[in-house]
Every structure is written in structure tokens, then in C-alpha cells.
Amino acid sequence: EAGVTQFPSHSVIEKGQTVTLRCDPISGHDNLYWYRRVMGKEIKFLLHFVKESKQDESGMPNNRFLAERTGGTYSTLKVQPAELEDSGVYFCASSQGSGGPSTDTQYFGPGTRLTVL
């Protein structure tokens, strides 16, 4: 079974440009999460999808970030326009969506390392 995949693995862009990150969850997983790790800090929650619906976007930093999950499958996270402080590693995770945290483990992708110059 394929794990969570993320594309690209690395992205280097100039301040003011737009970048789109993609996450493909494990097939059949209803829950999809985005997290971000700024260098040296903790991994922080950004938002949560259940199928195609945003369940919780309380961690999104500002309106320069837009996340979508078309048809409840893959998800994209767009940053427009990018700022220096957006640099970091963006992780995606998915879980099946049943039974709560005792049984519903989040599986993480390798992350996308975003560098904004």
C-alpha cells in the first residue's frame, strides 16, 4: 500500500511568487491534515479536511494560504504571495477517520521543504 506522498520534495522561490504544494493521502483515508515546521521550531497544525470539507483551519497563518481538497482525494496548499517567513517544511498526514485517536493513527508524508528567498 502506498504511503502519503507529497510533491515537490523541495521548492525554492522568490518572495512574492506563488507556490503550490500537493499531497496525495493514503487511498481511502477521509482525514487529511497539513502541518508546518519552521526551522528549529515545533511541527504546527495548519488545517484539517474531512473528505473535501475543511473541518478546522484554525492553524492557517493568514489569507495568503489557500488549501483545497478536490473530490476528497488529493489536496493542494497554495501560498500566494510567498513571504520569507513562509519558509519551512510542510507535512501532510492522513488517517482513515474512524474510532477517534485511540485507533485512528495519522500517517505522515516526507514533507515539502519550501525556501523563500
Add this chain to the structure above:
Amino acid sequence: AQSVTQLGSHVSVSEGALVLLRCNYSSSVPPYLFWYVQYPNQGLQLLLKYTSAATLVKGINGFEAEFKKSETSFHLTKPSAHMSDAAEYFCAVTYLSGTYKYIFGTGTRLKVLA
């Protein structure tokens, strides 16, 4: 607010020595606790999780962790370090409410010395 503290951003141990990575959480409600490991160029891999059953949890690769409510701790241990254990380790907590989002510590990078 709930939080997780991992003491020591870098820990070095000799091969064959005990590994002890510390994690403390702050919470007013019962937590679910996790340890994840990240090897270079890979995603976070679940080592073990505490879900209110046994307080001593055994995970993969010989790791275990003990939930101590009185100390609000969930330290990760392994009796004998192996070179392949060199990685970054993350402690995380979630709760039976809301979206089950994880709250992570800042991570501990483990170095194993030959």
C-alpha cells in the same frame, strides 16, 4: 493551552547505551500521546502511542514509553542504542475532542556514537 515539551534538542549516546528522550505535556484533559521518528528524507513514522490502556507502551524497533500522569510525562526509552537509531524524534499529543490535530514538541535529534 495544551503543549508538549521535549527536553534536549540534541542527545548523543554511545552505541549499546540506554536511550532516554524526554517528553512532558501540559493538559487539563486526558491525553493521547505519540512518539514519531523521522529518518533523513523520510516522513514521520509512528514508533508507539498511548491511548489510555496500559501505561507502559511498547513500540517498534525496541522502543518503549511510560505514561506517568502524576509527572505529566511520556519519556521514550530503548535499553541499547543502535547506529540505525540516529534520527529525529517527535513527541505529540492529541485529545478526544475537536479534530484530533496533533500538538508536537520541538523534536530531539539523536546521535549514536560508535
